[in-house]
Amino acid sequence: MQQVLDNLTDLPPSTGAEEIDLIFLKGIMENPIVRSLAKAHERLEDSKLEASLLEAHDIVASKCYESPPSSPEMNNSSVNNQIVPVDAIRILGIHKRAGEPLGVTFRVENNDLVIARILHGGMIDRQGLLHVGDVIKEVNGHEVGNNPKELQELLKSISGSVTLKILPSYRDNIIPQQIFLQQDELHSLVFVKCHFDYNPYNDNLIPCKEAGLKFSKGEILQIVNREDPNWWQASHVKEGGSAGLIPSQFLEEKRKAFVRRDWDNSGPFCGTISSKKKKKMMYLTTRNAEFDRHEIQIYEEVAKMPPFQRKTLVLIGAQGVGRRSLKNRFIVLNPTKFGTTVPFTSRKPRDDEKDGQAYRFVSRAEMETDIKAGRYLEHGEYEGNLYGTKIDSILEVVQTGRTCILDVNPQALKILRTSEFMPYVVFIAAPELETLRAMHKAVVDAGITTKLLTDTDLKKTVDESARIQRAYSHYFDLVIVNDNLDKAFEKLQTATEKLRTEPQWVPISWVY
Known part of the structure; x- marks a missing residue:
């Protein structure tokens, strides 16, 4: 601006007033600052126009059409035998591909089709133009009737532009x-x-x-x-x-709730042995076993956790399926990462036994006192002597920084599956009977065992394995069919290594 004034002072005295005005205006218009202001003003006007167009589009998409009535009869419409103003009817346009679901369901109400629910993340939910309770009157100019299934099929088959006439469930402004x-x-x-x-x-x-x-x-x-x-x-x-x-x-x-569970009339509860001569029976309280009989598992709330080492590795399976062999191999090959408990017993030690190696020897009175106080995870009696796994012995292994491996009865999971023990539960399933028979023969031929099992014994193992899986599968993190001990070990080792490197889904109670 100062430059324009300086130019005017340099004009000859004969210059007229009109010429001075023209020169002054020309100088202002050619000034760079004035030109920048003019361009900014033009952009602002364009933005206002664009905003107006968008606002008009939103109003058309979300508000009722309000046409001036041409006659009193046209000013009202009959819906559900009630007189409804024409301006309550909304016309919506959507665009869809053939076969693409809208993400809504319908119900019949007063002989009309009403939107019952809008599925989260579906097309209609993303657009926000329809709401629960809206009445669908027409699709592409045709009345929809009152059959929800037919309307679903119609909307699913249509492609391109779809025009819906609806009676909205509200008349207020739409919430964003x-x-x-x-x-x-x-x-x-x-x-x-x-x-x-x-x-x-x-x-x-x-x-x-x-x-x-x-x-x-x-x-x-x-x-x-x-x-x-x-x-x-x-x-x-x-x-x-x-x-x-x-x-x-x-x-x-x-x-x-009223579907008979497979253990209701199956005799002894799975995991127990009816004959005391075969093997000592480990058991929990009757209360826990009875609770398992009536438990129904549907959904379990979980949370995603970063990689971490589980406190316990619990091997579940039928008798004779190979759990103990897997446990012992893990401990021998990884003594700094895995350990196990030493069971307690009330029997007297033999000449070649030392306390704390194969067993921890205590008096029967002491063991009975601890059992009554709930200090045992599981316990049982065999040939007049008590045997059991003490809860504190599990925590002793965990406190050394190692994962405690347990091969327990499935009822023990009710106690173990808490934040205190954070178990990774693996079900070792029995293979088919023919495979199990061949595996047992190979073990006997190799001289690993001299105990011969009959087909009846092997079949009991297969049947018990199936019962345990049906009753307790909601606790399992992994299922491994032990049809080959080496391969089963590799699968188990791979799974435990992933726990240290990959995120894990755990029960919500472990986190909060």
Whole structure:
């Protein structure tokens, strides 16, 4: 600006006033500062226009169309035998691919199709234009009737532009979708481990089979909505994708509550031996065993933890399946990482036995006192002598920085599966009868054992293994079929090494 004024002072005296004005204005317009201000103003106006267009688009997408009535009759519409103003009807346009689900389910209410639920992460949920309770009146200009299944099939088959005429469940301004997402995030960080297989296409109770989520036993799901008491919304943690419907804990418990468990009339409880002559029987309290009989496992809430060393490695399996061989090999090859307990007994030591090696010898009175005080994980009696595993002996191994390996009866898992012991539970399953027979023959031929087992004994092992797996599989972190001892050891070793390098899903009670 100062430069423009300096130029004016250099003009000859004969220059007229009009010429001076033109020169002054020209100088201002050519000034770089003025030009920058002009460009900024143009951009600001363009931004305002763009914002206006976006605002208009949002209003069209989210508000009711309000057309001036041409007659009193056109000013109202009949819905559910009630007079409803025309401006309550909304027309929505969406674009979809053929076969792509909208992520909604419907129910019949007063002979109308009403949105029953909106699946988390689905198309409709992402757009935020429809809400639970909205009545669907027309699709592409055609009335929808009152059959939810037909409407689902119609919407699934349509591709391209889809026009919906709806009667909304509210008339107020739409709350921005971000608020819903923030509220969902506060309640969506719930993860569960599934203890049963589920296929929605085999479920006669699910309101919409296409909206169901298939999963397998042992999978981890994220629960994103639990408002419906019968049907939760969940998504796969590993595979991702939008949410689907799964039966709630309440619904699945009702379905399974009166199903006879396989041990109800199977004689002795699995893991016990009816004849005292065969082997000493280890057992827990009757209360725990009775609790196991009535326990129904559906979902278990879990949390993801970084890699860490488990305090105990628990081997579960039927008698004679090879648990002790695996345990001993682990300890011999990795004495600084793994250890085990020394059992207690009330019998007198033999001449070649030293206290603390194969057994810890205590008096029967002392052992009975500790049993009554709950200091034993499990105990039993054999030929008039007590035997048992003391809980403190497990903690003694853990305090040395090693993982304590235990081969116990499955009922002990009720006590062990806590944050105090943090077990990694491996079920050593028996192979098929033919394979087990061949393995036993090889052991006898090699002179490793002189004890001959009959086919009846081997079949009992296979049957007991199957019963344990059915009754306690919800506790297992890994299942290994021991059809080859070397291969079973390699699988077990690989699994324990992964615990130190990979994240782990553990019961929520271990964390909070």
